[in-house]
Structures are given as C-alpha cells and as structure tokens.
Amino acid sequence: MNMKYSLSLGIALVFQTPYVFAAATETNTVDNQDGTFTYTQKINKDSTSPHYVAPSGYGFNYYSHSGQDYGWQHSFSEASNPLVKIQSATLLIRGFDIDSEAFHGTSGEYDGISVDGNDLNPGLLQGTNGTWSETPFDVPTSYILDDGLMDVFLDIDMNHNYVWWKTTLDYSLLTITYAITANDAPYTPTLNGSPQGCATANNDFVVDVSNSDNADPDGDAVSYEYRWFVDIGQGEVVDDEVAGKTDHTGNTVLSSEVNAGETWRVQVIATDSNGLVSDPAFFTWMLGENDSDCDGINDNNDDYPNDDKRASNNYSVESTLAYEDLWPDKGDYDLNDLVITNRFNVIKDANGLVKQIDLTGSIQARGATLASGFAIAFSGTTSANVESINMAINGQSEAVTAEAGHSSELVVAVLKNTHSATNDSLTYSFFNTQSGDERSVIPVTMSLIFVEPVNPLAIGNAPFNPFIYRVSDRGREVHLPNYAPTALANTGFFKTGADNTEVGGETYMTPAGHPWALEISTSWLHPMESVDIIQAYPAIQDWAESRKARGATWYSTPVSGKCWKCN
Structure with missing residues (x-):
C-alpha cells in the first residue's frame, strides 16, 4: 500500500491482524516416526530477546517503511550435534500489503530478506496490494549448521530512501527437517549453464550438473530439485510464477519465456536417497535491453554489439x-x-x-x-x-x-x-x-x-x-x-x-x-x-x-x- 496519503493524517498506524497472534516465540520438535524430526520456530511481535527486540514504533505488527528496517534471530540448538543432517530448511515470512507486483517496475515495494548478511533467493518478499502473502525461502544448510543461529534482516522498500511504501509482518517461521545419522549429505552441485556469458532472448536456458557421477560422499543415489527465479524489472529476482512466467521445475527455460532486459537464475539442490540435502547451487543469465553483449552499451551505440570486450572505435587523423x-x-x-x-x-x-x-x-x-x-x-x-x-x-x-x-x-x-x-x-x-x-x-x-x-x-x-x-x-x-x-x-x-x-x-x-x-x-x-x-x-x-x-x-x-x- 502506498502510504503517502495516510502519513498526512499525522497518526501512528498499528495494524492488527484478523486473528490471534501466538503469545510468544514458538519452538517445537516433532518426531516423524521415520527416523526424521521436524523443528519449527516462529518469531512474531511477542517474541523476546535474543530472538527479537521490538523497535520503538515499528517492527512486527506495525506498518513500517524505508528507514525502519529491523531484524530478528532464529536458533537451532541441535546444530552442535555432528550427527544432525538436514533434509530441508525453509524460512517462511508472512506479510501484508507487499506491493511487489512486476508492473510497478523499479518503483514498486521491494523488501529484501537476508540471513547472516547473505541475500536469499528469491531476493524479495512477494505479495500483492492489500492482501496477506507468504514467501518461502530455501535456506542453505551451512547458514544453520555453522553456529545454530540465523540473523534475519528485513530491508523495507529497498529502492527508496524516503517514506513511500509500507508493509507489516505477522511472523517468521523456520522449518527444519533433519535426521540424526552418520550418513553425509550430497555434495553441492557443480553447474554448467548454456549459454555461457551473455545471453539473448533467442536462447533457451539449460543447466546441467557436471558432478552428477560423484554426487554423494556415501555413494547414495541423488536427485536434483530445480527452482527458477526471474527479475523482469524489479531489481531483484522472484519466483518465476510470481513474475507471471511458467513455474519451471526442470533444467530448461525455453526462449519463448524469455524477454530482453530480464535476469534469470536457477537454484539446484541435490537430495540423496536418505533425504539429506546439499547447499543450493546457482547459475544466472543476464539479458541486456537492446544490448546483445551485456556490456551496458545499447546496441545502437555499440560499434561491437556482440563483443563485450569492445564497444567503440576511435580513429586518429591520418x-x-x-x-x-x-x-x-x-x-x-x-x-x-x-x-x-x-x-x-x-x-x-x-x-x-x-x-x-x-x-x-x-x-x-x-x-x-x-x-x-x-x-x-x-x-x-x-x-x-x-x-x-x-x-x-x-x-x-x-x-x-x-x-x-x-x-x-x-x-x-x-x-x-x-x-x-x-x-x-x-x-x-x-x-x-x-x-x-x-x-x-x-x-x-x-x-x-x-x-x-x-x-x-x-x-x-x-x-x-x-x-x-x-x-x-x-x-x-x-x-x-x-x-x-x-x-x-x-x-x-x-x-x-x-x-x-x-x-x-x-x-x-x-x-x-x-x-x-x-x-x-x-x-x-x-x-x-x-x-x-x-x-x-x-x-x-x-x-x-x-x-x-x-x-x-x-x-x-x-x-x-x-x-x-x-x-
């Protein structure tokens, strides 16, 4: 929601959700009775230190704007156990009135999420005007197992440095499914993308895993999960279906889905036969807008439109x-x-x-x-x-x-x-x-x-x-x-x-x-x-x-x- 009119009222806006919040941080572990466990931790407005220290006048359950960025911390105590192996880890953030619709271009509300200083994929909270939405983020296992702590940070309305767009968060939910085993997780995939270097809207995007013959330290069978993201003008990638594209789940995006000026990224996660997962691997394609070699010079002004190492001729007088x-x-x-x-x-x-x-x-x-x-x-x-x-x-x-x-x-x-x-x-x-x-x-x-x-x-x-x-x-x-x-x-x-x-x-x-x-x-x-x-x-x-x-x-x-x- 664009808040420039509401601000003129001169009142503090506190958004109340239409249902009852959890009383405090919720931390639960469920034995799945199949050798695995599912750990959940929810953080909201009622959470306390060290998970969350509420800022004055903004934060969870408040409409907050650029300049009112804030953070919170998730924890996973089992991270210190060397036999803990993670099968999946997701961070789901529920927010309201997140105006990240692609038609806004770079002027939309783009709220970035990072963990331990690293941007996640997708790079933004995803949602539409006046609705509740949930954005799932895949969390690399290394972010969790290094010290058992995840410092999450919300950068509100990244493209403005003044009060324009506002949003409010309901909660942040960390979900980890893990096993206690001596078995090791598969190796992080090594990706080969085609085309290499600069891509055009005439190319199909294909990614292959080059280390598939040696994918797991224990020799377990491995499968691969593909998740595709695209930036069609927001400045950060979002899930392809959120951007109005097909929800791609394989290793290929056809050129019919690709337009000049877009950035495409694929995330690949390896999962072995025991359900253990690797850290994600990424490959990115950037398509210039009338810039065939992606060197930042429009083809009309580029003496070498298909050569990113050369751009202009400069002739001396004979x-x-x-x-x-x-x-x-x-x-x-x-x-x-x-x-x-x-x-x-x-x-x-x-x-x-x-x-x-x-x-x-x-x-x-x-x-x-x-x-x-x-x-x-x-x-x-x-x-x-x-x-x-x-x-x-x-x-x-x-x-x-x-x-x-x-x-x-x-x-x-x-x-x-x-x-x-x-x-x-x-x-x-x-x-x-x-x-x-x-x-x-x-x-x-x-x-x-x-x-x-x-x-x-x-x-x-x-x-x-x-x-x-x-x-x-x-x-x-x-x-x-x-x-x-x-x-x-x-x-x-x-x-x-x-x-x-x-x-x-x-x-x-x-x-x-x-x-x-x-x-x-x-x-x-x-x-x-x-x-x-x-x-x-x-x-x-x-x-x-x-x-x-x-x-x-x-x-x-x-x-x-x-x-x-x-x-």
Missing part, C-alpha cells in the same frame, strides 16, 4: 612520419630515410579503457643506405599485458612479439628492416626518392590486443612514441622531438654531433630546434634524395627555430622540383 637516420649528425637532412603514413584505431571497452590498437599505414619512401627498423613504444603497459600482435607488410603476415628489455613500457617493432620491406627494384637503390621512381606504396597493418584493458590517459595519444633505430646498432634510436628514448637507447649519443638532447628537457633536436623526425598531419610530398628539407620546404626553418610557434603550415609550400612529385 598523418605522415618522416625520419633522418644519421642522428646525431644531420647528414643530408632530407628527412626521407623512412616516410610512412599512419592512422590508428584505438578500440575501447564499455568502461572507456583501451582493449585494442589497430594501425593502418603505408611506406611512402625509403631514402636510406643504412637499414633501419621502425617501432612504436607504448607507455602505461608492458609486454606481459599483450594478448596478441598481428602484423602484415604488403599483405604478408609476419610473426611479431613485443621487444624484450623493456620493463616499464611496451615496444613493438612494426618494421624489423626497412630495406627488406622496400628493396624490390634493380633500377633504384632507394624507394620513391629518386626521379622516375614512382612505385606503389607498401601497405602496413598492425593489430595489438591487450589482456587487460589499459587506461587511455596512461597510454597516451596516437601516434604514441614512434621511432626508427639502426638495425646494426639497436641503441641508436631516432624519435620525434621531445619524445623519450626507450630503455634500449644508447644515451651516450646525446649531445654529440649536432644533437642537443637534454634528459628531462628538449630531446632529439639541434640547438636551433631542427628535428630528426617529423609528424605531418596530412599526406606529404617528401624531399627528393639528398635535398635538404629546408631547400624543399623553406618555411620549416622558422617553424623549427620558433619551437613550432610560427609557420604551422610549412608543409603546404614546397619548392617545385625539390620534392617527390611536386614538379
């Missing part, structure tokens, strides 16, 4: 990387020793963490006599977090592993040797840097998948930290200006030749600010072989020497005849 390989000397300073385009797709999961990084690029030019490798360093992760690396050069797959020797970052060699990737001509010793040499660019792809998703702030932005290194001298790395060397870099080259690298300050630049590597945020026509880049693009000098403060579009004004295809 850019061009260009390198001069004679660092720390300037050499011919044509910055065409490797020219490679790149575009990254940083694939994130539903939590915004990076699960995968894909690179799509192409080798535009190689104007180097010395063989170089091209690699990318990723901060914020290490080689131990790599699930796989897939690489293809000109359509040919290559085996790739993370480079060893890096304990605080991940380094992946995309091109192990720029010469072997581009040396396919008997006419030209270089690749697309000489007059008349206009071969097709060479596609390069890489897919890097992490075991555990990585914080995007830790890993940084594309193109991350790309660099070249001398194949014959691995420590001779050439990075973009102001990027850090890796652990394998030979820092003895710093401040030699034309280099002015200062650890912790400016890196990979001359004293004037001229770099050995460039990132150009577009496609680019690189200088011809042995043509100083300042001759091909005069505006780059002011851009470099102003530390990028001026001339940001230097790459758009080439000198005709000085760069590849810019005649």
Whole structure:
C-alpha cells in the first residue's frame, strides 16, 4: 500500500491482524516416526530477546517503511550435534500489503530478506496490494549448521530512501527437517549453464550438473530439485510464477519465456536417497535491453554489439612520419630515410579503457643506405599485458612479439628492416626518392590486443612514441622531438654531433630546434634524395627555430622540383 496519503493524517498506524497472534516465540520438535524430526520456530511481535527486540514504533505488527528496517534471530540448538543432517530448511515470512507486483517496475515495494548478511533467493518478499502473502525461502544448510543461529534482516522498500511504501509482518517461521545419522549429505552441485556469458532472448536456458557421477560422499543415489527465479524489472529476482512466467521445475527455460532486459537464475539442490540435502547451487543469465553483449552499451551505440570486450572505435587523423637516420649528425637532412603514413584505431571497452590498437599505414619512401627498423613504444603497459600482435607488410603476415628489455613500457617493432620491406627494384637503390621512381606504396597493418584493458590517459595519444633505430646498432634510436628514448637507447649519443638532447628537457633536436623526425598531419610530398628539407620546404626553418610557434603550415609550400612529385 502506498502510504503517502495516510502519513498526512499525522497518526501512528498499528495494524492488527484478523486473528490471534501466538503469545510468544514458538519452538517445537516433532518426531516423524521415520527416523526424521521436524523443528519449527516462529518469531512474531511477542517474541523476546535474543530472538527479537521490538523497535520503538515499528517492527512486527506495525506498518513500517524505508528507514525502519529491523531484524530478528532464529536458533537451532541441535546444530552442535555432528550427527544432525538436514533434509530441508525453509524460512517462511508472512506479510501484508507487499506491493511487489512486476508492473510497478523499479518503483514498486521491494523488501529484501537476508540471513547472516547473505541475500536469499528469491531476493524479495512477494505479495500483492492489500492482501496477506507468504514467501518461502530455501535456506542453505551451512547458514544453520555453522553456529545454530540465523540473523534475519528485513530491508523495507529497498529502492527508496524516503517514506513511500509500507508493509507489516505477522511472523517468521523456520522449518527444519533433519535426521540424526552418520550418513553425509550430497555434495553441492557443480553447474554448467548454456549459454555461457551473455545471453539473448533467442536462447533457451539449460543447466546441467557436471558432478552428477560423484554426487554423494556415501555413494547414495541423488536427485536434483530445480527452482527458477526471474527479475523482469524489479531489481531483484522472484519466483518465476510470481513474475507471471511458467513455474519451471526442470533444467530448461525455453526462449519463448524469455524477454530482453530480464535476469534469470536457477537454484539446484541435490537430495540423496536418505533425504539429506546439499547447499543450493546457482547459475544466472543476464539479458541486456537492446544490448546483445551485456556490456551496458545499447546496441545502437555499440560499434561491437556482440563483443563485450569492445564497444567503440576511435580513429586518429591520418598523418605522415618522416625520419633522418644519421642522428646525431644531420647528414643530408632530407628527412626521407623512412616516410610512412599512419592512422590508428584505438578500440575501447564499455568502461572507456583501451582493449585494442589497430594501425593502418603505408611506406611512402625509403631514402636510406643504412637499414633501419621502425617501432612504436607504448607507455602505461608492458609486454606481459599483450594478448596478441598481428602484423602484415604488403599483405604478408609476419610473426611479431613485443621487444624484450623493456620493463616499464611496451615496444613493438612494426618494421624489423626497412630495406627488406622496400628493396624490390634493380633500377633504384632507394624507394620513391629518386626521379622516375614512382612505385606503389607498401601497405602496413598492425593489430595489438591487450589482456587487460589499459587506461587511455596512461597510454597516451596516437601516434604514441614512434621511432626508427639502426638495425646494426639497436641503441641508436631516432624519435620525434621531445619524445623519450626507450630503455634500449644508447644515451651516450646525446649531445654529440649536432644533437642537443637534454634528459628531462628538449630531446632529439639541434640547438636551433631542427628535428630528426617529423609528424605531418596530412599526406606529404617528401624531399627528393639528398635535398635538404629546408631547400624543399623553406618555411620549416622558422617553424623549427620558433619551437613550432610560427609557420604551422610549412608543409603546404614546397619548392617545385625539390620534392617527390611536386614538379
């Protein structure tokens, strides 16, 4: 019953039941004359400590609301007897005006019951407006036999923190049927559910017991009892028939009973030929609402609607990387020793963490006599977090592993040797840097998948930290200006030749600010072989020497005849 109007009357409401209450806590044991006993204990408003201490103005026999939660204690003195074996244990709670009808959605009256701090199944008291109802809960035997005490707690109107729904309880009845025997109860079932992981409304739900061949320590025959629960929008599971479904008693729920957005749970209890029972085992299926992979992202907004490890593509703008390989000397300073385009797709999961990084690029030019490798360093992760690396050069797959020797970052060699990737001509010793040499660019792809998703702030932005290194001298790395060397870099080259690298300050630049590597945020026509880049693009000098403060579009004004295809 919704109580917002009754509260305005300003009176205390005490609900009287239409029959006489038990005078106090009732505890009885009945000998069933078949070797078993049935123990019952009823707790109500007249029960006293330690079973129940009535709060002031609420509790049993009072209409109580959110913020007036209360508890009580059941006891079972035979729990200390090691020969006591429980055949069944139920907790039945009788209440009035429990508005848990499914049509309320999450706004209904949902009153949770827990024992010793553990939620029970079903997760809620079950009932309808203005009626008395009884909710049975199966109680795991371990909750009883550990110390013989069961602390029960009622969480009233769980979805509100203000006065809205009210209910009153008549009593709580614990019923235990047990035997005194040396025989042991069956093992708790081990369940295999199908489908595994995320389920859809097109699936039948099937549960199997995988330890049925070894189900009982005494070798007794064992049968299984199935009880099904479903949450159709309340926020907690209730018995399937209470939610308007079929009362399932077997190991299968057909897809015709299943709707998107629901949560289904099956409870399985093993019973041996002596009537002894196991603790219950559970298997749960969660169905997303228009969320096929149950990752919390609606299918319409999910780039990977059937993959719960991936949710969004995040593409970088295609850019061009260009390198001069004679660092720390300037050499011919044509910055065409490797020219490679790149575009990254940083694939994130539903939590915004990076699960995968894909690179799509192409080798535009190689104007180097010395063989170089091209690699990318990723901060914020290490080689131990790599699930796989897939690489293809000109359509040919290559085996790739993370480079060893890096304990605080991940380094992946995309091109192990720029010469072997581009040396396919008997006419030209270089690749697309000489007059008349206009071969097709060479596609390069890489897919890097992490075991555990990585914080995007830790890993940084594309193109991350790309660099070249001398194949014959691995420590001779050439990075973009102001990027850090890796652990394998030979820092003895710093401040030699034309280099002015200062650890912790400016890196990979001359004293004037001229770099050995460039990132150009577009496609680019690189200088011809042995043509100083300042001759091909005069505006780059002011851009470099102003530390990028001026001339940001230097790459758009080439000198005709000085760069590849810019005649």
